Amino acid sequence: MAQPLSEDDIYRTSTQYRLWSFSPESLASQRKKTHELAVDRAQRYADRDTHLLTEGEELRLVQRYCEQIRTTSDHFKWPVNVKATAVQYLRRFYLSNSCITYPPKEIYKTVLFLASKSEATHVTLADYARRISTDPEAILAAEYKVMQALRFTLDVRQPFRGLKGCLMELLNMAEGMIGHMEGVEEGMSEGTVVAERTKELPSPGEGSHTKWTPPSNGKTQLKHVQDRIQAAYSAARVLLDGPASLTDVYFLYTPSQILLAALQLADGPLTGFYLSSKLPTDAPVRPKILATISACADMLAAFNQSQVLTKDERAKLEERLEKCRDPSTKDLVKAFAAMRQDGTGEDGAGEEKAKRRKVAREKNEKEGQDLFGPSLTASGT
Amino acid sequence: MATSPAFDVPAEPPYKRQKTSSEPMNPSSPAPVADLAEQLDNQERKKYVKGKKIGSAHLVSDPQKLVAIKKIKVGAEVKAFGISYDSLREIKFLQELDHPNIIKLHAVFSSKGQNLNLVLEHLPQGDLLKLVQDTANISYTPADIKSWMLMLMRATYFCHQNFILHRDIKPNNLLIAANGEIKLADFGLARSFADPFQPMTYNTVTTWYRPPELFFQAQYYGGRVDIWSCGCVFAELIARDVLFRAWPENEINMVKLICEKVGTPTDDNWPGVSKLKGYVTPSEVIPIRSKDQWMMGFRAIGETGVDLLMKMLTLDPRKRLSAEQVLRHSFWTESPRPSRLEDLPKKGGGIEAMGEELKKKGGELPNGSARGDKIARKIDFGAMNG
Numbered sequence: 001m002a003q004p005l006s007e008d009d010i011y012r013t014s015t016q017y018r019l020w021s022f023s024p025e026s027l028a029s030q031r032k033k034t035h036e037l038a039v040d041r042a043q044r045y046a047d048r049d050t051h052l053l054t055e056g057e058e059l060r061l062v063q064r065y066c067e068q069i070r071t072t073s074d075h076f077k078w079p080v081n082v083k084a085t086a087v088q089y090l091r092r093f094y095l096s097n098s099c100i101t102y103p104p105k106e107i108y109k110t111v112l113f114l115a116s117k118s119e120a121t122h123v124t125l126a127d128y129a130r131r132i133s134t135d136p137e138a139i140l141a142a143e144y145k146v147m148q149a150l151r152f153t154l155d156v157r158q159p160f161r162g163l164k165g166c167l168m169e170l171l172n173m174a175e176g177m178i179g180h181m182e183g184v185e186e187g188m189s190e191g192t193v194v195a196e197r198t199k200e201l202p203s204p205g206e207g208s209h210t211k212w213t214p215p216s217n218g219k220t221q222l223k224h225v226q227d228r229i230q231a232a233y234s235a236a237r238v239l240l241d242g243p244a245s246l247t248d249v250y251f252l253y254t255p256s257q258i259l260l261a262a263l264q265l266a267d268g269p270l271t272g273f274y275l276s277s278k279l280p281t282d283a284p285v286r287p288k289i290l291a292t293i294s295a296c297a298d299m300l301a302a303f304n305q306s307q308v309l310t311k312d313e314r315a316k317l318e319e320r321l322e323k324c325r326d327p328s329t330k331d332l333v334k335a336f337a338a339m340r341q342d343g344t345g346e347d348g349a350g351e352e353k354a355k356r357r358k359v360a361r362e363k364n365e366k367e368g369q370d371l372f373g374p375s376l377t378a379s380g381t
Numbered sequence: 382m383a384t385s386p387a388f389d390v391p392a393e394p395p396y397k398r399q400k401t402s403s404e405p406m407n408p409s410s411p412a413p414v415a416d417l418a419e420q421l422d423n424q425e426r427k428k429y430v431k432g433k434k435i436g437s438a439h440l441v442s443d444p445q446k447l448v449a450i451k452k453i454k455v456g457a458e459v460k461a462f463g464i465s466y467d468s469l470r471e472i473k474f475l476q477e478l479d480h481p482n483i484i485k486l487h488a489v490f491s492s493k494g495q496n497l498n499l500v501l502e503h504l505p506q507g508d509l510l511k512l513v514q515d516t517a518n519i520s521y522t523p524a525d526i527k528s529w530m531l532m533l534m535r536a537t538y539f540c541h542q543n544f545i546l547h548r549d550i551k552p553n554n555l556l557i558a559a560n561g562e563i564k565l566a567d568f569g570l571a572r573s574f575a576d577p578f579q580p581m582t583y584n585t586v587t588t589w590y591r592p593p594e595l596f597f598q599a600q601y602y603g604g605r606v607d608i609w610s611c612g613c614v615f616a617e618l619i620a621r622d623v624l625f626r627a628w629p630e631n632e633i634n635m636v637k638l639i640c641e642k643v644g645t646p647t648d649d650n651w652p653g654v655s656k657l658k659g660y661v662t663p664s665e666v667i668p669i670r671s672k673d674q675w676m677m678g679f680r681a682i683g684e685t686g687v688d689l690l691m692k693m694l695t696l697d698p699r700k701r702l703s704a705e706q707v708l709r710h711s712f713w714t715e716s717p718r719p720s721r722l723e724d725l726p727k728k729g730g731g732i733e734a735m736g737e738e739l740k741k742k743g744g745e746l747p748n749g750s751a752r753g754d755k756i757a758r759k760i761d762f763g764a765m766n767g
Binding site for chain 1: 416417418419421422459460461462463464466469470472473474476477478479489490491493495497539542543572573575576579581
């Protein structure tokens with residue numbers, strides 16, 4: 001019988017895996033290529049001594065606008081999936097486009113609106129435009145450009161539901177409610193044993209994002225374990241919301257790796273315990289999986305909010321961008337209108353012509369028949 | 382390219398599309414240097430625009446196979462919404478789904494005037510509805526029905542495994558490939574499963590195929606809505622008539638028909654149903670239709686087949702089978718075996734038919750036949766979350 005589908009198989013068919021997953025090297029080379037193309041392009045219209053943005057400055061500016069998207073989305077009180085999708089759209093956009101050509105100040109509003117549509121949060125364009133005090137035309141102007149840069153893929157796989165799943169599973173374990181598990185560590189398939197072990201776990205270590213300490217009398221009860229699990233969940237959720245959006249982890253790791261990394265930062269011993277219920281100690285893939293999770297955790301831990309550009313820094317970069325605006329992308333609204341005109345003109349005219357030709361042909365045929373009677377061969381057979 | 386630390390398999394696209402060396406520029410492009418995204422887009426376009434045009438099915442022999450191009454034109458609605466929800470949903474989900482019984486989206490590219498072009502698998506044999514309706518020329522057997530239904534259920538199961546609700550399963554969205562395979566198409570109403578407590582619209586799924594919970598305005602639902610629609614398709618294939626053909630086609634008549642044909646939903650057979658917003662306390666309670674009664678109309682499919690049909694058309698969505706449970710039913714393994722693809726009856730609409738198929742905006746029907754399927758399209762976005 002055929003093998004049932006595994007979650008890994010399904011993930012491998014996703015566009016996120018096929019088009020938007022990279023090694024650190026390939027990610028860096030993609031960005032370099034994009035930056036160089038933009039610089040090349042700028043040579044044609046900018047003064048020789050224009051101080052163009054460096055690749056590093058571009059990256060930081062994009063990061064600043066990821067932060068901007070998060071604030072705006074929170075302002076709208078949109079669910080977290082809209083926010084995460086919009087942030088990844090912006091990051092994906094700037095893998096093939098440069099801030100020099102398309103300043104993020106203009107793109108981020110389009111990206112957020114597109115994410116609200118693709119994630120089924122319905123807000124009208126007029127309403128959205130009004131609430132961010134922007135001309136609706138300006139929001140739509142870049143929509144096709146964004147779709148193109150996203151390579152017409154809109155799905156963003158996210159770690160939030162998976163984390164919720166871990167929370168529910170851990171709570172069940174603490175209560176001893178677990179089903180039969182095969183091939184796991186000794187004793188991990190028995191409810192009461194598992195529940196006892198959750199009480200015996202060492203406290204989250206130094207530097208953990210969860211502040212949890214066992215009760216002062218040393219007698220850890222179910223309720224304490226439940227609190228600990230909830231605390232770890234909340235801390236991991238914060239990491240997924242912030243640092244995971246503002247670093248490259250989505251390009252380099254899978255959603256499950258990201259959420260386990262966040263959980264590990266939140267409460268190492270608890271995460272280790274959870275993983276041992278999935279991965280026996282002697283499983284050959286275990287070291288590799290753990291190393292990947294750790295690497296992702298390091299990346300999340302290395303993020304520091306103070307790295308994000310301040311308002312002043314952002315303003316300075318944008319001032320420089322303004323001085324070397326590409327004339328062909330400077331007025332997106334106008335370019336958009338022209339392109340639509342052009343397109344409908346061409347397509348429409350083409351179809352019109354074809355229609356006229358058809359009408360003329362039919363008319364000729366009809367007249368032909370009237371003049372000479374029905375065709376001989378047709379009547380003869 | 383070095384291996385990503387995240388995977389065993391290098392993160393490369395399935396086929397070579399990543400060539401990004403500078404190409405001769407599109408002369409009409411306003412930009413002096415095409416950026417990477419533009420270059421990729423241009424490559425796709427060049428691959429597909431050379432073909433022969435028939436209707437809106439644009440046939441291309443390169444790369445070695447026929448494809449159909451569905452052009453999404455920018456209409457007047459673009460001013461109010463930008464790219465429409467329908468188009469975005471279709472693109473979003475088809476890009477993710479790769480299954481023999483789901484229409485394949487090979488590529489998307491943009492053309493002048495910012496039209497989107499969807500390069501779709503070429504499916505020349507029309508749709509299942511045409512076979513069902515052509516009672517004069519087409520006859521088929523229970524084995525054929527089993528074969529078609531199995532393909533439909535595999536497609537549905539695959540959607541649900543990917544956390545996607547189709548929300549518009551009906552015979553005219555089941556296209557037939559040259560080799561006889563069934564392909565689930567039209568993802569314009571699809572959406573991902575919502576998170577718990579996140580409401581969804583109940584005003585979806587073409588009326589005749591819509592499950593009772595949506596008529597009662599349930600906003601939290603799952604894969605079972607599609608199973609009901611599949612059950613309707615199953616019954617339609619057997620009886621060669623729409624199961625719930627409410628006329629005039631409105632919600633009150635639909636609920637009435639469901640009560641008559643399946644039974645009146647009550648708190649006894651569907652705990653909690655009376656708490657749903659749109660539930661109307663019935664004046665008369667028709668008992669759940671017994672298996673014997675079902676057998677009268679659907680004997681042709683056999684007792685096991687009727688058992689499956691009843692379980693797909695169970696009122697309470699919690700008791701209705703899931704896609705996986707449907708596939709585990711003994712109907713599939715019992716005699717007769719499902720027909721082989723090459724033995725399935727075909728109608729042969731040909732290339733022109735596919736062209737017509739693609740021209741449809743969705744929800745429309747051939748020859749303006751009086752099926753008011755357009756209703757499913759009219760989702761009231763203002764009132765709730767889709």
